[in-house]
Structure formats: structure tokens, C-alpha cells
Amino acid sequence: MRISVITPNLNCRDFLAQTMDSVLAADHGDLDYIVVDGGSSDGSQDAIAARRNRLSGAISEPDNGLYDALNKGFALSTGEIMGWINAGDTLMPDSLKVIDEIFSAHPQIEWITSRVISFLDERGRLVEQNIHWGISRKSFLMGEHLPGFSKGRSLSMVQQESTFWRRSLWDKAGGGLDLSYRLAADFELWARFFQHAELWSISAPIGAFRRHANQLSRVHWNKYLSEASQALDHYGSRPRGAYAQTFSVGLRRSLPRGLRPLARRLRLLSPAPFCEFDNEKQAWSLSRH
The missing domain is CATH 3.90.550.10 (Spore Coat Polysaccharide Biosynthesis Protein SpsA; Chain A)
Incomplete structure (x- = not known):
């Protein structure tokens, strides 16, 4: 592709x-x-x-x-x-091959992001990688992936350099970034995408974000947060109390996979979609947990 x-x-x-x-x-x-x-x-x-x-x-x-x-x-x-x-x-080696394979094998997937959040230092060296626990439509639109939106703990943000989508989704969502958002147009685009499709978290690293002193997201974080909060407000999200937010985030981070079906039946947890590499089948498999 x-x-x-x-x-x-x-x-x-x-x-x-x-x-x-x-x-x-x-x-x-x-x-x-x-x-x-x-x-x-x-x-x-x-x-x-x-x-x-x-x-x-x-x-x-x-x-x-x-x-x-x-x-x-x-x-x-x-x-x-x-x-x-x-x-x-930067992009990781073989990242575009992985993206091609996943979109080709699974036509139901409309956009993806990596579970592996990678960071470079100012010299461009890969110095840190973290794993996130999935991003459901509900958790994103409730503000759980925007640090500072609510008083409680938060989950990882969508890493822009590790996120790719089909042109058909881009067109359905309006075909452009909203220029009224000077800093958080990426976050607003994700919120629009979620109106049309689920975000699949894949097990392969895709991109890496360089941390340096003058980047906009660091210098203007409060303004970014204000704009991203505005986007969530547009789609009906309201900040929650510290206890409710921390409880929900804690379930996503720590609940064993075997207990997640029960948590879903009790409406305590919304399942997140995952696309993970199956070493036995040598193929990308889909799951929700």
C-alpha cells in the first residue's frame, strides 16, 4: 500500500x-x-x-x-x-513495512498507534521506551489520555509520530486539521477520528519523539491543555473528580487480563482494541482487553 x-x-x-x-x-x-x-x-x-x-x-x-x-x-x-x-x-526501521502489513491484512482497521512510546534525547539517541495499556474510544473521549484534564491520574497520550490512518478515515473526518487549534490540532483530529473508528494499538514500535528545550509542547503546555480540553468539551466530555478518574485509570493499568471480562460486564472497564504479532502464526492478530 x-x-x-x-x-x-x-x-x-x-x-x-x-x-x-x-x-x-x-x-x-x-x-x-x-x-x-x-x-x-x-x-x-x-x-x-x-x-x-x-x-x-x-x-x-x-x-x-x-x-x-x-x-x-x-x-x-x-x-x-x-x-x-x-x-x-524519527521513524523506526521497518515501521512502514509493519504499517503496510497491518492495514493490508485487516481492512476493518482504520487507524493505528504504537503501544511502544519511544523517546529520543536532544542528540537523537533512543533513550526511553514505555508501554501503554490501550486506548479505547470511551477512555479517550472521557479525557483519561489528557494529563491535567481531570484531577486524578491519567493514561498515556496518543503518540502522534506513531499514529497512521487510512485516507478514507481522513476524508470522513473532514479531510484536514482544524487551524483554529494553534497547538492541539493533533488532539482535536484524534477526537474527530474517534467519532468514526476505533484506534488499534499495535505491539511494534513505530516512531520516536525527540525531547528538547524549545519544543512547543513543553514551552506552551498550558495552552495545549486548554485547547485539547476545548476539543473534549466539544464532544461532550467533562472533567471527573480525582477518585473516579484514578479508579478508572488504575483498572486499565493494573487489572489482570483474566479479570477484564468481568470488569467489562460490570461496566467498570471499556475494552481497548489491540493488534499484536503472533509469533507462532507469524501474523498480526486482533484482540480486545
């Missing part, structure tokens, strides 16, 4: 080359890779030009921010599967 990957960039020369090389190295044989540069003045164009013959497209012009750049890139893209990797973040 053809996979479209967009990389937006503005004056991130120090990180851009590693990002582009990781995407190109993951090429599964039908990669549609587009880089959208917002008119950088730091030499980013040199990194893009050096790899131009392997790109499907490159744009360099002023834009109205990250999400406007992404909308431009996706408008040019042609892949059946879509996703983006910000300058600084």
Missing part, C-alpha cells in the same frame, strides 16, 4: 536531516514522502535539496504554522495510508 508521510519544518536544520533519513530508510517500497518548509533561513533547504530525488514533493513558502503546513502537504499526498513526522522526530 502507498503510504504518505509529511514532514513540516521551520528552521530545524539541526534535526531535519536525521528525521528525513529515518523516513527514507523505512521506505517499504511505495513511499510518498513530502517535506513542507515554512521558508526557513537556517540552511534547512540544503538538507532538503540533498535528498530531493527521493521525495515525492517539497514545498518552501511561508505558512500559518505547523498545521497549515501539514494541510498543504496532505493536499499533495496520494497514499492510501497517511501520517506525519515532525522535524526532530
Whole structure:
């Protein structure tokens, strides 16, 4: 399947080359890779030009921010599967092959994210990986995956660089990122996707997020939280008390798999969909727990 990957960039020369090389190295044989540069003045164009013959497209012009750049890139893209990797973040080796296999084998899956949350340090080294416990539609839309939305504990956020979807879902959900969200348009897009399809958590690592001092999500977290909370409010979610939130999150994190059917019957836990690799069958299998 053809996979479209967009990389937006503005004056991130120090990180851009590693990002582009990781995407190109993951090429599964039908990669549609587009880089959208917002008119950088730091030499980013040199990194893009050096790899131009392997790109499907490159744009360099002023834009109205990250999400406007992404909308431009996706408008040019042609892949059946879509996703983006910000300058600084990376794709894992073989990640696009895994994505291709899963979407090809399971037509009922409309979007996926990795269970393996990976982090790079500022130098681009893989320094940390965590496992999350699944993301159900109910748990997301109740705000359990947005730290700070409620007073209690929270679950892992959807890692954007590890999330890919079918173009058909993108079109059903409106075909674009909402530019009224300056920082949290990714979170708002996930909320829209959840109106149409479940999110399947896969067992393979897909992308890695680079932590560095100047990233928008760190510098402007309170504004991001405000916008993401606005998106949840739009879909009817309200913050819960600390006890209710912590109890629900605790069940998701610690309840043994054998007890989960009972918890579901008692309406204490909403099952999350998983796509895991079966070593005996050498294939991707689906489950809910």
C-alpha cells in the first residue's frame, strides 16, 4: 500500500536531516514522502535539496504554522495510508513495512498507534521506551489520555509520530486539521477520528519523539491543555473528580487480563482494541482487553 508521510519544518536544520533519513530508510517500497518548509533561513533547504530525488514533493513558502503546513502537504499526498513526522522526530526501521502489513491484512482497521512510546534525547539517541495499556474510544473521549484534564491520574497520550490512518478515515473526518487549534490540532483530529473508528494499538514500535528545550509542547503546555480540553468539551466530555478518574485509570493499568471480562460486564472497564504479532502464526492478530 502507498503510504504518505509529511514532514513540516521551520528552521530545524539541526534535526531535519536525521528525521528525513529515518523516513527514507523505512521506505517499504511505495513511499510518498513530502517535506513542507515554512521558508526557513537556517540552511534547512540544503538538507532538503540533498535528498530531493527521493521525495515525492517539497514545498518552501511561508505558512500559518505547523498545521497549515501539514494541510498543504496532505493536499499533495496520494497514499492510501497517511501520517506525519515532525522535524526532530524519527521513524523506526521497518515501521512502514509493519504499517503496510497491518492495514493490508485487516481492512476493518482504520487507524493505528504504537503501544511502544519511544523517546529520543536532544542528540537523537533512543533513550526511553514505555508501554501503554490501550486506548479505547470511551477512555479517550472521557479525557483519561489528557494529563491535567481531570484531577486524578491519567493514561498515556496518543503518540502522534506513531499514529497512521487510512485516507478514507481522513476524508470522513473532514479531510484536514482544524487551524483554529494553534497547538492541539493533533488532539482535536484524534477526537474527530474517534467519532468514526476505533484506534488499534499495535505491539511494534513505530516512531520516536525527540525531547528538547524549545519544543512547543513543553514551552506552551498550558495552552495545549486548554485547547485539547476545548476539543473534549466539544464532544461532550467533562472533567471527573480525582477518585473516579484514578479508579478508572488504575483498572486499565493494573487489572489482570483474566479479570477484564468481568470488569467489562460490570461496566467498570471499556475494552481497548489491540493488534499484536503472533509469533507462532507469524501474523498480526486482533484482540480486545
